[in-house]
Amino acid sequence: VKERVADMIIDTIDGYAPNFGRAVVGRQVKSPLDIERDLGMVGGDIFHGALHLDQIYSLRPIPDYSGYRMPVDGLYLCGSGAHPGGGVSGLPGHNAARVILQDRKAWF
Structure with missing residues (x-):
């Protein structure tokens, strides 16, 4: 089924960009x-959790851990579960x- 869906997507793009x-x-x-x-993404969710108002900014993933630091010294959260989430490629890692x-x- 997924191969047929992929074919349909490519066919649709071909309608706008011939020879794609x-x-x-x-x-x-x-x-x-x-x-x-x-990849361990529950339900295939690339965002590692809903991006609702209670899961963004200083609330992601929870208020105590929104600054990328975890309660274990030297452990940092830097993936999709961190602000701003999985929809902004690379930014959680950059921020961490x-x-x-x-x-x-x-020193630099």
């Missing part, structure tokens, strides 16, 4: 179940890296 399908040299099609199983540099008093 011919430019595809490879693909990997994953269902939400595949994503959950392979800045906190790590502050904590480690980088």
